[in-house]
Amino acid sequence: MKMKKFINDPGTLTDELLEGYGLAASELVEVNGHLVISRALAGADRVTIVTMGGSGHEPAQAGFVGDGMLDIQVVGDVFSAPSPQSVLEAVQLADKGHGVLLLVLNHAGDMLCANMAMKMAQKADVNVRKVVTQEDISNAPRSNSDDRRGLAGAIPLYHIAAAACKEGKSLDEVAALAQRYADSMATIAVAARSATHPANGESFGDLGDDDMEVGMGQHGEGGGGRQPMKTSKETIGIMAGALVNDIPLKSGDKCFVMVNGSGATTLMEMFILYKDCVRYLESLGIEVVANMVGEILTVQEQAGFQLNIAKWDDEFLRLWNEPAHTFSFFREKVRA
Amino acid sequence: MKMKKFINDPGTLTDELLEGYGLAASELVEVNGHLVISRALAGADRVTIVTMGGSGHEPAQAGFVGDGMLDIQVVGDVFSAPSPQSVLEAVQLADKGHGVLLLVLNHAGDMLCANMAMKMAQKADVNVRKVVTQEDISNAPRSNSDDRRGLAGAIPLYHIAAAACKEGKSLDEVAALAQRYADSMATIAVAARSATHPANGESFGDLGDDDMEVGMGQHGEGGGGRQPMKTSKETIGIMAGALVNDIPLKSGDKCFVMVNGSGATTLMEMFILYKDCVRYLESLGIEVVANMVGEILTVQEQAGFQLNIAKWDDEFLRLWNEPAHTFSFFREKVRA
Numbered sequence: 001m002k003m004k005k006f007i008n009d010p011g012t013l014t015d016e017l018l019e020g021y022g023l024a025a026s027e028l029v030e031v032n033g034h035l036v037i038s039r040a041l042a043g044a045d046r047v048t049i050v051t052m053g054g055s056g057h058e059p060a061q062a063g064f065v066g067d068g069m070l071d072i073q074v075v076g077d078v079f080s081a082p083s084p085q086s087v088l089e090a091v092q093l094a095d096k097g098h099g100v101l102l103l104v105l106n107h108a109g110d111m112l113c114a115n116m117a118m119k120m121a122q123k124a125d126v127n128v129r130k131v132v133t134q135e136d137i138s139n140a141p142r143s144n145s146d147d148r149r150g151l152a153g154a155i156p157l158y159h160i161a162a163a164a165c166k167e168g169k170s171l172d173e174v175a176a177l178a179q180r181y182a183d184s185m186a187t188i189a190v191a192a193r194s195a196t197h198p199a200n201g202e203s204f205g206d207l208g209d210d211d212m213e214v215g216m217g218q219h220g221e222g223g224g225g226r227q228p229m230k231t232s233k234e235t236i237g238i239m240a241g242a243l244v245n246d247i248p249l250k251s252g253d254k255c256f257v258m259v260n261g262s263g264a265t266t267l268m269e270m271f272i273l274y275k276d277c278v279r280y281l282e283s284l285g286i287e288v289v290a291n292m293v294g295e296i297l298t299v300q301e302q303a304g305f306q307l308n309i310a311k312w313d314d315e316f317l318r319l320w321n322e323p324a325h326t327f328s329f330f331r332e333k334v335r336a
Numbered sequence: 337m338k339m340k341k342f343i344n345d346p347g348t349l350t351d352e353l354l355e356g357y358g359l360a361a362s363e364l365v366e367v368n369g370h371l372v373i374s375r376a377l378a379g380a381d382r383v384t385i386v387t388m389g390g391s392g393h394e395p396a397q398a399g400f401v402g403d404g405m406l407d408i409q410v411v412g413d414v415f416s417a418p419s420p421q422s423v424l425e426a427v428q429l430a431d432k433g434h435g436v437l438l439l440v441l442n443h444a445g446d447m448l449c450a451n452m453a454m455k456m457a458q459k460a461d462v463n464v465r466k467v468v469t470q471e472d473i474s475n476a477p478r479s480n481s482d483d484r485r486g487l488a489g490a491i492p493l494y495h496i497a498a499a500a501c502k503e504g505k506s507l508d509e510v511a512a513l514a515q516r517y518a519d520s521m522a523t524i525a526v527a528a529r530s531a532t533h534p535a536n537g538e539s540f541g542d543l544g545d546d547d548m549e550v551g552m553g554q555h556g557e558g559g560g561g562r563q564p565m566k567t568s569k570e571t572i573g574i575m576a577g578a579l580v581n582d583i584p585l586k587s588g589d590k591c592f593v594m595v596n597g598s599g600a601t602t603l604m605e606m607f608i609l610y611k612d613c614v615r616y617l618e619s620l621g622i623e624v625v626a627n628m629v630g631e632i633l634t635v636q637e638q639a640g641f642q643l644n645i646a647k648w649d650d651e652f653l654r655l656w657n658e659p660a661h662t663f664s665f666f667r668e669k670v671r672a
């Protein structure tokens with residue numbers, strides 16, 4: 001059985017996709033090796049933001065580099081962390097004299113790389129603060145959040161932190177805001193059909209013809225929630241219910257909702273899921289004030305989605321409404 | 337075998353997805369029954385644009401309603417044309433005294449509906465012009481283009497025509513521009529894995545474990561090009577070669593390239609395909625001056641893509657560089 005992907009050489013996947021991305025988004029980014037650099041960085045006089053993570057999850061994270069979002073994304077090979085040396089290089093390049101916020105999703109390889117890069121940056125006298133997102137409720141309780149994986153909830157944080165940078169906030173202030181955001185959210189994933197690893201052609205698992213699995217993590221690590229396929233409303237009831245309890249949210253609260261398609265789940269389904277989530281939260285007296293619906297952080301052609309909910313206050317909403325212009329996320333200044 | 341889609345009731349798919357879309361994009365559109373209406377229409381004093389087409393192809397076409405693109409999209413049921421009555425209603429609602437451009441993709445049901453709606457509009461004394469896109473090179477020669485299906489090449493035309501409307505061009509001028517754009521482009525589709533109909537659960541076909549099919553059309557109608565799965569470069573060579581010959585393009589020409597994912601093809605693959613297409617055209621002395629890469633007009637979770645190439649001149653590029661703000665397409669004003 002052939003791998004049914006339109007690629008050339010499994011050994012050059014990341015180089016080739018980055019070359020294509022650099023050509024497609026040349027107005028917004030410059031691709032330099034495995035660094036994706038915002039064109040907005042050149043004139044920046046503020047705190048800047050660097051992220052890192054493996055390829056294979058497109059558009060994340062390179063698709064979110066640009067004005068009002070990320071300054072540099074350091075890209076690793078497929079599902080792999082980049083080298084600490086390349087993260088150090090990015091942080092040095094990003095520093096405009098106000099310091100750099102390094103945002104990391106909690107996965108073992110990324111954390112190892114980020115911690116080494118932080119040590120190297122301190123030796124090199126670069127002013128860097130690291131904030132980790134770890135919001136997957138499926139593999140550890142909130143009291144043990146160091147064991148929680150980082151999922152798609154990091155993406156809206158990129159814009160909110162970047163908007164704070166553009167307002168002239170200090171590195172300490174931006175880092176505190178980012179940490180507060182990370183603490184305010186929760187995510188859970190579900191898969192209905194597994195994906196194929198694009199480099200070695202291996203399947204990530206087999207969910208059979210009738211089942212879905214809740215709590216899959218980012219790469220299909222699994223979390224024990226295998227059960228018969230359910231309707232949108234039933235699935236949202238299970239997932240949103242768990243998130244509301246975890247955060248926790250109560251009647252009168254305002255929140256952000258993201259439905260992040262894993263790859264083969266249609267936008268048609270995502271709109272239905274989003275509607276069912278809004279209505280579910282409404283029934284609890286919780287208001288949805290902002291959203292992202294689409295393919296944001298994917299797992300190749302996996303069918304399924306991540307549901308992310310964050311408790312928002314006026315500061316998060318105000319920063320969210322600032323402009324952004326990247327390949328995969330765009331906001332115009334919202335007029336009062 | 338269960339249908340592995342997150343839906344509730346096959347009978348209310350379109351209503352439910354439109355409700356979700358209206359909630360997710362409430363800043364940009366108002367959903368009124370099966371009409372998706374741009375918030376920018378209220379203050380419009382210009383020629384306006386109406387389109388129509390079945391659901392199940394999200395984000396097309398409802399995702400392209402908004403400032404600098406469509407004024408109203410009339411949504412049919414899954415893969416079905418809407419009613420002529422609803423198209424008439426949309427055209428009457430859209431008319432701001434300067435006339436309405438009705439853009440239609442060449443599919444039998446859509447054409448039947450559009451032709452009836454045009455007759456009704458003429459009776460009702462609404463000033464409407466219809467332009468049809470029909471650019472699928474797989475099922476008829478250019479000399480017999482009435483038999484060619486309309487594919488994703490219509491989407492960039494929406495923005496170019498809308499930018500001309502905003503410049504104050506007359507309905508005759510905008511219609512002539514749209515026709516000139518329709519004549520300047522060509523599209524070909526390939527599928528590697530079929531999709532499932534979301535309402536009845538039936539598969540669109542079986543391409544086996546090793547094959548792909550070039551010339552699939554929009555709904556898997558097929559075109560006879562079944563062959564073993566090929567690399568990105570080989571596939572682009574076949575498809576772009578056929579488009580270049582059809583348009584035709586020659587050394588020194590400028591063009592637009594779209595890689596439109598059908599559903600389960602990753603953005604990783606689309607970037608690699610786009611890069612290979614740019615390099616292929618460069619080898620022929622043809623320059624790519626603009627692009628769209630992503631899921632634009634999908635076929636549920638079909639794996640595959642449409643490759644669209646259009647020969648561009650300075651007028652198309654100038655209009656393309658005007659701003660647009662929709663759920664699925666945005667451009668900022670390009671600074672000289």
